[in-house]
Amino acid sequence: xxxxxxxxxxxxxxxxxxxxxxxxxxxxxxxxxxxxxxxxxxxxxxxxxxxxxxxxxxxxxxxxxxxxxxxxxxxxxxxxxxxxxxxxxxxxxxxxxxxxxxxxxxxxxx
Amino acid sequence: xxxxxxxxxxxxxxxxxxxxxxxxxxxxxxxxxxxxxxxxxxxxxxxxxxxxxxxxxxxxxxxxxxxxxxxxxxxxxxxxxxxxxxxxxxxxxxxxxxxxxxxxxxxxxxxxxxx
Numbered sequence: 001x002x003x004x005x006x007x008x009x010x011x012x013x014x015x016x017x018x019x020x021x022x023x024x025x026x027x028x029x030x031x032x033x034x035x036x037x038x039x040x041x042x043x044x045x046x047x048x049x050x051x052x053x054x055x056x057x058x059x060x061x062x063x064x065x066x067x068x069x070x071x072x073x074x075x076x077x078x079x080x081x082x083x084x085x086x087x088x089x090x091x092x093x094x095x096x097x098x099x100x101x102x103x104x105x106x107x108x109x110x
Numbered sequence: 111x112x113x114x115x116x117x118x119x120x121x122x123x124x125x126x127x128x129x130x131x132x133x134x135x136x137x138x139x140x141x142x143x144x145x146x147x148x149x150x151x152x153x154x155x156x157x158x159x160x161x162x163x164x165x166x167x168x169x170x171x172x173x174x175x176x177x178x179x180x181x182x183x184x185x186x187x188x189x190x191x192x193x194x195x196x197x198x199x200x201x202x203x204x205x206x207x208x209x210x211x212x213x214x215x216x217x218x219x220x221x222x223x224x225x
Binding site for chain 2: 031091
């Protein structure tokens with residue numbers, strides 16, 4: 001079983017749609033969780049950290065369910081510029097190592 | 111300010127040759143990471159530096175891979191006797207401190223092609 005699993009997609013949605021991505025992780029000792037965004041042929045960039053209580057940043061909402069070892073990302077009112085690969089990232093030991101999921105592809109179309 | 115830089119941006123080499131990839135982290139960032147990304151795959155952790163020491167080398171795929179960091183700054187990743195399966199984009203990232211509480215900033219990567 002992979003340490004971090006994501007649905008690869010692609011998710012093809014129209015502008016203005018709401019879309020949700022899910023991610024599961026295998027290491028129950030994981031402490032920190034993130035969503036990174038990667039545009040085609042570009043480097044990954046941090047989108048947002050994921051906190052236990054859930055957190056929101058504009059149109060983006062991230063949630064964590066430790067009991068189910070599950071992380072989600074919700075994007076509301078999708079824009080064309082949201083088209084990218086979204087990477088679920090989990091720390092597997094304090095400070096040292098982040099494990100990246102293979103990513104979920106989002107395509108927003110007009 | 112300057113971000114993470116990597117050189118070369120592209121490297122084409124013949125099977126069996128050695129290659130050296132370079133990473134210049136953001137000034138003041140103590141933590142430095144190397145990853146590789148194959149086509150359509152996620153990022154694979156290779157090695158992590160805190161200062162000049164590498165407490166975690168568990169991700170290096172084989173003993174053909176080595177990395178060093180000097181002066182708490184520049185890092186080089188060396189691949190000896192390259193194989194075709196080494197072809198990938200090699201990404202370097204740096205952070206102010208441990209990655210679980212500090213954002214990782216990535217460089218643009220080195221695209222390695224082994225013929």
